[in-house]
Amino acid sequence: MANEMIAIGAAIAIGISALATAWAEKEIGTAAIGAMAEKEGLFSKGLILTVIPETIIIFGLVIALQILSLAH
Amino acid sequence: MKGYENVFLVAGQIQSTEKLKEALKGFDTVAFHSEPEKGTHNVIVFGKKSDEEKILAKLNETDFSRTELKGEWEYSDVNKEMENIEKEIASVEKDLSGIKKRIGKLEETYGKKLGAIEKRLIEMVRKSEAPLNFASSDFTFIITGWVPEKNTNGLVNAVKKISKGIYIRTEPDSNGPTKLNNPKPMKPFEFFINLYTLPIPKEIDPTFLLFFTFPLFYGMMLGDIGYGLVIFIFFTILRFKLNRMKSLINITILSAVFTMVFGFFFGEFFGAEQIFGYQLHPYLHRLHEMNDLILISVIFGIVHITGGFVLGFVNELKQEGIKKAILAKMSWLLIETGGILFALDMFKVMSVNIAISAGLFFLGVIMLAFGEGFIGIVELPSLLSNILSYARLAAVGLASASLAVLVNGMANGMFQSGGLFAIMGVFILIAGHTINIMLGMLDSFLQSLRLHYVEMFTKFYHGNGTLYKPFGT
Numbered sequence: 279m280a281n282e283m284i285a286i287g288a289a290i291a292i293g294i295s296a297l298a299t300a301w302a303e304k305e306i307g308t309a310a311i312g313a314m315a316e317k318e319g320l321f322s323k324g325l326i327l328t329v330i331p332e333t334i335i336i337f338g339l340v341i342a343l344q345i346l347s348l349a350h
Numbered sequence: 351m352k353g354y355e356n357v358f359l360v361a362g363q364i365q366s367t368e369k370l371k372e373a374l375k376g377f378d379t380v381a382f383h384s385e386p387e388k389g390t391h392n393v394i395v396f397g398k399k400s401d402e403e404k405i406l407a408k409l410n411e412t413d414f415s416r417t418e419l420k421g422e423w424e425y426s427d428v429n430k431e432m433e434n435i436e437k438e439i440a441s442v443e444k445d446l447s448g449i450k451k452r453i454g455k456l457e458e459t460y461g462k463k464l465g466a467i468e469k470r471l472i473e474m475v476r477k478s479e480a481p482l483n484f485a486s487s488d489f490t491f492i493i494t495g496w497v498p499e500k501n502t503n504g505l506v507n508a509v510k511k512i513s514k515g516i517y518i519r520t521e522p523d524s525n526g527p528t529k530l531n532n533p534k535p536m537k538p539f540e541f542f543i544n545l546y547t548l549p550i551p552k553e554i555d556p557t558f559l560l561f562f563t564f565p566l567f568y569g570m571m572l573g574d575i576g577y578g579l580v581i582f583i584f585f586t587i588l589r590f591k592l593n594r595m596k597s598l599i600n601i602t603i604l605s606a607v608f609t610m611v612f613g614f615f616f617g618e619f620f621g622a623e624q625i626f627g628y629q630l631h632p633y634l635h636r637l638h639e640m641n642d643l644i645l646i647s648v649i650f651g652i653v654h655i656t657g658g659f660v661l662g663f664v665n666e667l668k669q670e671g672i673k674k675a676i677l678a679k680m681s682w683l684l685i686e687t688g689g690i691l692f693a694l695d696m697f698k699v700m701s702v703n704i705a706i707s708a709g710l711f712f713l714g715v716i717m718l719a720f721g722e723g724f725i726g727i728v729e730l731p732s733l734l735s736n737i738l739s740y741a742r743l744a745a746v747g748l749a750s751a752s753l754a755v756l757v758n759g760m761a762n763g764m765f766q767s768g769g770l771f772a773i774m775g776v777f778i779l780i781a782g783h784t785i786n787i788m789l790g791m792l793d794s795f796l797q798s799l800r801l802h803y804v805e806m807f808t809k810f811y812h813g814n815g816t817l818y819k820p821f822g823t
Contacts, residue, residue: 322545323545325796326796326799326800326803329796329797329800330800330804332742332797332800333735333739333742336738336739336741336742336745337735337738337741339741339745339748340644340738340741340745343640343641343644347641
């Protein structure tokens with residue numbers, strides 16, 4: 279397989295998972311801020327909940343690295 | 351301002367200058383108005399004395415409100431008045447700063463003492479109010495409450511000494527409030543437990559786990575001698591300067607030590623592979639041996655999660671008995687072992703008969719179905735995603751290390767151009783690494799915490815305990 283295609287594949291893997299993470303964190307982040315407006319003490323809990331979808335992009339990164347290792 | 355023969359003046363406030371102009375139409379007047387303050391203009395109008403009554407009548411039809419000008423200013427000089435006023439303002443301001451200084455001094459001398467006194471007084475008030483909550487009849491009263499197990503005898507003895515007429519009974523209560531009890535070095539990490547949820551008394555308090563693995567994960571993600579050193583120095587200074595957030599600061603200092611240790615392991619000093627000319631020899635190069643690092647991370651994950659299941663087993667054993675413990679937690683361990691053996695075989699690390707791995711796996715699944723029911727089966731894939739989630743130990747580190755190398759590369763380019771660019775280079779180095787340290791600190795902190803909260807605690811921890819509040823505090 280051509281190296282260019284491998285690079286594009288890796289880029290798609292991490293790019294789309296980054297978008298997915300962003301989308302999920304946007305939803306949680308807005309909800310967390312809404313909750314914080316009611317009760318300041320929820321900041322730390324909101325922060326932790328907001329980083330939960332980071333798993334998605336980490337999977338994306340792992341897959342991207344696996345794809346890259348196909349290159350010659 | 352009175353006493354003119356032909357001219358009169360009126361002063362006041364009005365909301366719209368348009369209305370003012372309208373009201374004065376047709377009269378021979380001169381009017382001045384200020385810029386609006388809170389929606390109203392200050393206005394002064396000079397007119398002919400003969401028109402005075404008519405003008406006032408017209409103004410009254412608008413929202414004009416008249417202000418009486420005080421004092422006989424007619425013979426004084428405006429500039430002189432201004433000077434006097436400015437002098438007065440200056441002297442008042444001087445007084446004000448003197449008073450502020452005195453307040454500061456008073457705070458320094460008495461502030462702490464007053465704070466302590468207030469605390470003590472509140473405590474006394476609470477203690478003296480407490481009897482109001484006790485059930486009492488004309489001759490007797492009853493008090494109920496909790497006391498930490500190890501203090502029970504002391505309490506009983508102390509109460510018995512007061513009078514012979516006191517009957518006291520103690521019994522263990524597993525639904526009572528929780529008082530965390532950890533050795534001193536682990537104390538700061540109770541902060542995270544308070545943040546999440548307190549354990550109930552018969553549950554394992556996971557503080558010791560955070561003590562062992564939180565700084566480890568943090569250090570592994572940040573992993574840079576220089577960054578660790580900066581954080582260590584900064585927070586050590588902060589520790590002596592600041593009186594609040596002690597536990598967070600202590601946690602960060604411990605994590606910074608681990609960051610330096612991993613820095614040696616990865617051979618990184620501010621992203622470079624040398625310390626002022628001394629070459630570092632990485633045992634594992636984060637940028638080039640990423641796959642190995644991910645593998646190590648996942649192994650950390652397997653160990654961590656297995657630990658979680660073992661603790662879960664102990665918890666269930668204490669709360670629900672051996673049968674539930676084996677069905678609900680041992681089953682997960684079997685599934686995990688089966689999966690790992692299968693993976694080892696698949697990646698040709700060691701050959702394992704598929705019958706063994708599949709057997710362990712399905713035995714676990716069946717046990718789980720009995721132990722946790724349908725929900726347990728639905729949760730199955732989460733085991734894989736939880737373990738793979740530990741790849742963030744490598745991934746977050748990769749991002750931080752790449753950024754550091756990028757900053758160094760940009761600065762290096764500037765240095766080679768020489769002259770003014772070299773100064774720019776220094777600026778880029780300082781700004782770049784400062785941003786990277788701050789990002790790295792936040793990210794490593796959150797991700798490490800999250801690995802505990804989400805990936806590990808869910809395996810054994812339920813919490814929902816209430817805080818033990820000693821009498822009168």
